[in-house]
């Protein structure tokens with residue numbers, strides 16, 4: 341019996357134990373052979389013989405079951421160990437895109453004016469002379485047209501040089517009052533550290549009955565807007581000229597690089613020019629057939645805002661698609 345028990349205890353895998361099971365308990369196994377001997381045992385001894393055999397069988401069965409449990413649980417632990425996943429290991433990173441910094445800036449600008457109930461308008465990038473120039477009080481041969489280097493098509497069409505033509509289109513389609521902004525792409529023949537041939541502007545226009553819209557309104561909304569964009573800056577309005585506004589102003593903020601002390605970025609003036617604006621020129625209202633109204637307008641370059649807000653030195657880098665620049669705006 342000890343020998344048989346040793347076979348069970350020596351089996352070190354479930355497969356080996358299975359072989360032992362067949363050898364001991366199988367149809368032709370050791371126990372079956374022993375039980376077969378019953379018939380040859382003389383009558384009076386049969387009972388004792390059978391009892392002895394049953395005790396052996398029970399003992400071996402218990403020993404087998406215990407061994408089976410041990411090996412089974414060892415096998416499960418081994419499997420768990422070999423299939424284990426190290427959740428602390430780095431996986432493969434999914435590439436994640438993000439809005440371009442110019443669009444992020446555009447969205448921030450739009451958010452401000454939408455909150456103040458300005459409608460967002462758009463117009464075509466391929467414009468005609470009337471909407472881009474004529475109706476904006478820039479007649480042919482007007483010297484102010486030199487301010488804008490225009491891409492022309494052979495048929496006289498052109499790539500819009502500013503978003504101001506959307507003012508004209510909106511006024512010709514709707515009756516006052518108007519409260520709109522026009523974000524969009526514009527084009528000029530320009531290329532240097534602060535200019536690219538394609539860039540973005542946001543135009544603004546407010547029109548209401550005569551006497552209802554004043555320069556004071558314009559000043560207050562733009563001051564608040566610029567402080568929303570740039571934080572605690574000083575805002576100054578400087579007289580200027582635009583054909584479509586009279587009076588006109590350019591708006592400066594105190595230099596965010598040197599806090600107005602004077603540095604290279606602000607050309608030692610302490611101020612940064614950020615937008616143009618003014619009271620809509622009567623000739624513009626005449627061109628769209630508006631009478632007895634008053635209004636203000638403004639226009640700004642989105643790239644310039646993005647450059648200043650993120651301290652980007654060369655505007656062209658915004659369009660080179662260098663992933664190292666773009667990754668910083670995720």
Ligand code: DAH
Pocket residue numbers: 501502503504543544582584585615616617618637638639640
């Ligand atoms: N259209 C001008 C430009 O492209 C920007 C501008 C200035 C728009 C003054 C306006 C304005 O509406 O009032 O430089």
